[in-house]
Amino acid sequence: MTYRTVMVGLDGAPTCAARTEVAIHLAQDFDAHLIGVAPTGMVDLPAAPGAAALLGDYAASAWPLLIEKAEEAAGEFRARCEAAGLPSFEALVDEGPVAASLAGRAHCTDLLVMSQPDPAQAGHRYELSTLEQVLLHGARPTLLVPYTHHGPLRMRRMLIGWDESREAVRAMTDALPLLRRAQQVTLAHWRHDPDSGRVLQRLHSVHQWLAFHGVEAQPQDLVTSLPIGEAMLSAACDLDTDLIVMGAYSHPRWSEFLFGGTSRTLLGAMTVPVLMSH
Template identity: 35%
Template sequence: MSYKTIVVHVDDIPNAGVCYSFAAELALVEQAHLIGLASSGVTRFLRETVAVNYAAPSITPYLDTMRGRAARALEQFERVAASLPLIGSERRMVDDEPRYSLSALARYCDLCVLSQSDPVQGASLPWPGLAAEVTKSSGTPVFMVPRAQAPAWPVRRILLGWNGSREAARAMHFALPLLQRASAVDVAIFDTAALESEAGGDLRPVTAIGQTLARHGVRVELIEHDSAGDAGAAMLALAGERGAQLLVMGCYGHSRLRELLLGGATRTVLKSMTLPVFMAA
């Protein structure tokens, strides 16, 4: 498995260039085609404006400003992409909201790269649940780049959060190209007793996850953890202790009325992450 088509969210948030660089470096390593997708935010503006006539000349300057801001962000993306010998890259701009446009395009990609959301900055008004919604709506894994600091490249040490769930299994399988390149992989196993109880029969989840990864050439260290508290906080703390450069985890939550109600672990990680996070649902 490899990532041959990667889409990165293009926005005007402060760490946008870091996100583009990270996506471009990954595309270079994977020999992947890189797509930069920007949303002008026009659709949302038109939906929320009180103007009766959307074609009225009075609102044209506002629309031009929004599209111009997205175009300038795309120019920055193009400069970053052009700085590396990628096999291919392209820019795309849409008026629809990122949660819809990214979800739709990501279904035709192997990986979606996003910056950690900032509720204050950004032309497209990103919100904290964007990554989780794209992950769940598209079925494509999402690579989150933290806004606090530039992530290290290449990724050498990875922490995989494991609780035996479908989401964790998908995250593990999608992240295999990264896990195989890493020099050290720690697997944090939460609720071992409950995990073994649910498995039943002769299946021993703690042993099985190690064997599964070993067959893919990934040697791991298993760390059993009592998740009596917030599993998200526990994973971030453990990532810091182990010097992890990437956290791989399942994305938990459910959708209702187009709003994602995040599971506790996912919410904590997306809000407090200071290292890149790879998620799948």
């Protein structure tokens, strides 16, 4: 298993340059075809009372601007790929909603590269909602690049967050091409319950499965009083981790929204790139 195609979402956000650099280096490392997709999004119609008569004119004037911005993002991506000497790439403008466009087109790729929304930017809430929709509805793994990140993805030390869920297994499987390149892989399970008998047996089985696939991981069964997301971020810092691998939204979405959850913690506070699979 390897990554033969990598896709990156394109837009006019300040984080686009960093995620594009990560995607270009991944394409070079895996000799993969790189696809840049710039969704136009939809026209945000005004909702002011009495504005109905103006909606048609507003949409007519706003739509060309959305297309122009998407084409500009695609053009910048194309220029960066040419400058990097990539032998195989394409830049696409997709006329449609951002989340549906990225999730749908990612079905035909091996890995999607996105960015963590920057909370300092005005459109943070919209970008976070869009990203969550991509994670929930996309069929491929998503590599999330922190908004503070610069440079290519480092692959020395990786941390797998395992919680016995199908999403965690899916993430480990999706991340195998990256895990095989790491110098050190930690397979960690955090829990609040001190009874570890069954967990240790399953952890050993997962460790063995990774070994069969060429990944020598160091299993750790950890008891913590912290929320799991915070414990994972703390461990990533202590281990000088380059990449976290984890399942996304393993519980019903409404409970994640009400009570938080590991996925939302990582989306809001990640300090290193995170590969998520749902």
